[in-house]
Amino acid sequence: MHLSGDALSWTPLTSLKVLLSLNITFFQSSEVQSVIHVATDLKVSRQAIYRVQDAVTTVAPGMTAPWKPGSGAPRKTSARTDKLLKHEVMNNSCITQEKTPKHPPDDSTPATKRSWLPARRTAKKPLLTNAMKKRRLQFCKKYKDWTSEFWKR
Incomplete structure (x- = not known):
């Protein structure tokens, strides 16, 4: 069985073609290709072919491979x-x-x-310092005689 050299994406169909060409399934095929030929025909790595091959040999016929368990410690919170x-x-x-x-x-x-939640409490805005109070008071004294017409300009 010769597979086309088209650039195929790695899909279940591609996996099936790999299995058929390597004669892993339970169908009897007259022509068996090597892993190197299958990898070059499908334009994937040999490691990917071996991964599919290992997954199929450990699973009973007609079944799908189980999910691998996740790495790391189990979550403490849901x-x-x-x-x-x-x-x-x-x-x-x-x-x-x-x-x-x-x-x-x-x-x-x-x-x-x-x-990504904050681990610290948000900082409060600081109160007015004495220097800020003095500057505001100077500004108010300077412009205390202005009317609304002056402020509109």
Whole structure:
């Protein structure tokens, strides 16, 4: 079986062609091609061909390969909890996600990093300093005699 040399995207159809050409399926084919020929015909790497081949040999006929388990530690918070925490933090700027009353602090650190929420409380705007007060008073004294016509210009 000779596969066309067209540039095929890696789809289930392409996977099926790989399997048929390598004679992995349970259909008996008279012509078996090597992995190198299949990879060059489909314009994919040999590693991709080997990956499909390994996935099929471990699965029973007529079944699909199972999903690989995700790497890393399991999530401590669910998506719903993350949404709730985000809602609380965005509504009240005085609390952070780590200080929310409905959630223990050891669980919230990964959720804070994942959701890009503020880990610190927002800074308050500073009050007027003495220098600012003096400048405003000088401005007011300078223009106290102006009428509304002067200000419109």
